[in-house]
Amino acid sequence: GENVEQHPSTLSVQEGDSAVIKCTYSDSASNYFPWYKQELGKRPQLIIDIRSNVGEKKDQRIAVTLNKTAKHFSLHITETQPEDSAVYFCAATYSGAGSYQLTFGKGTKLSVIP
Amino acid sequence: GAGVSQSPSNKVTEKGKDVELRCDPISGHTALYWYRQRLGQGLEFLIYFQGNSAPDKSGLPSDRFSAERTGESVSTLTIQRTQQEDSAVYLCASSLGNTQYFGPGTRLTVL
Numbered sequence: 001g002e003n004v005e006q007h008p009s010t011l012s013v014q015e016g017d018s019a020v021i022k023c024t025y026s027d028s029a030s031n032y033f034p035w036y037k038q039e040l041g042k043r044p045q046l047i048i049d050i051r052s053n054v055g056e057k058k059d060q061r062i063a064v065t066l067n068k069t070a071k072h073f074s075l076h077i078t079e080t081q082p083e084d085s086a087v088y089f090c091a092a093t094y095s096g097a098g099s100y101q102l103t104f105g106k107g108t109k110l111s112v113i114p
Numbered sequence: 115g116a117g118v119s120q121s122p123s124n125k126v127t128e129k130g131k132d133v134e135l136r137c138d139p140i141s142g143h144t145a146l147y148w149y150r151q152r153l154g155q156g157l158e159f160l161i162y163f164q165g166n167s168a169p170d171k172s173g174l175p176s177d178r179f180s181a182e183r184t185g186e187s188v189s190t191l192t193i194q195r196t197q198q199e200d201s202a203v204y205l206c207a208s209s210l211g212n213t214q215y216f217g218p219g220t221r222l223t224v225l
Contacts, residue, residue, distance in 0.1 A: 032212050043205065043216040044157070089157060093212065099164065100145050100209050106156040 002027040004092050006105025013080050014113050021108045023090035024072040032095040033066060033073045034102070039086045047088075048075070051095070080112045116140070118217035120206050126223045127196055135191045135220045139208030146189050147214060148181055149205045157205065163189065196224045 003026040013019045025033075034049035050057045050064045050073065057064050061080075066073040073092075077084055087109050091102040119138045127133050139146050148160040159173040163183040174180070178196075183189040193200055201224045207214040 034212065043218050045216070046213050049212070095212050100212050100214075101147070101159075101162050101170065102212075102214060104157045104159075 002030060002092055002094075002103040004090060004103050004105040006090050006108055008108060009106065010109045010111070012111045012113060015080060015082060017080055019077045019080055019084070019110055019112075021075045021088055021090070021110070022072060023074070023092070023105050024070075025092040025103075026071070027092070027094065028068075028071065029094045030092040032093050033064070034091050035064060035075050036089045036091065036104075037086045038089065038107075044089060077110075080110075082112050082114050085110060085112045118206060118208050118215050120204075120217040120220050122220060123218065124221045124223075126225065128225050129198060130195055132192065132194045133196055133222065135193075135204050135206075135222070137189045137191070137206030137208075137217060139187070139189070139206070140210075140215055142186075143208035143210050143215075144186055145209045145214075146183055147207045147209075148189070148191050149207070150175075150202045151205055151219070152202045160191070160204075193222075196222075198224050200224050 006023045031052035036044040037047045038044040048062050048064050050066050061078045063076040087107045089107045090105040093102045121136045144165045146163040150158040161181045162170040178194045181191045203219040203221050205219045206217045
């Protein structure tokens with residue numbers, strides 16, 4: 001089955017700096033890679049996702065890049081703000097044949113220092 | 115529209131008691147998932163229901179854990195003879211495609 005490794009487990013940045021979280025996956029058939037954000041005491045929520053037919057996707061201050069050859073993908077947050085402080089989870093799956101089960105990484109706790 | 119709901123929001127029980135946790139998915143979502151999240155930890159997959167297919171129970175940690183789903187609606191997760199290590203937040207999610215929508219979770223405390 002799929003295995004997703006996520007690094008770092010914790011990350012502290014100064015407000016306004018950039019943050020990068022990296023994930024690697026094991027199953028070359030995986031073709032869908034979402035990122036979830038979980039604020040303290042809240043439920044995880046999807047913030048961005050990417051499919052294997054593209055290499056990069058942006059949404060305002062958030063971007064995700066995918067390297068299929070190396071089997072890794074990354075989340076980039078620019079101009080970080082205190083409200084970006086949360087735990088971020090990456091995930092991977094093969095989207096097809098009617099199965100939508102995700103394999104999650106163990107999470108990265110991001111702290112943005114004002 | 116209404117999101118995923120879970121009940122109860124908090125449950126305190128004594129070791130050895132059985133507990134039942136409920137999840138109401140978004141209407142029309144064919145897939146439903148249960149996860150366990152211990153304090154400060156990641157999302158531990160428990161079980162996955164997809165339509166009328168046999169559920170994927172590969173994440174259930176022991177035979178004390180079981181779950182059912184009625185058609186494409188409500189699901190219940192039952193933990194029998196609870197142990198202190200069962201203390202965690204139990205999250206339910208549902209999806210129609212790839213995007214999983216999570217409920218607020220049930221915080222279970224086993225004394």
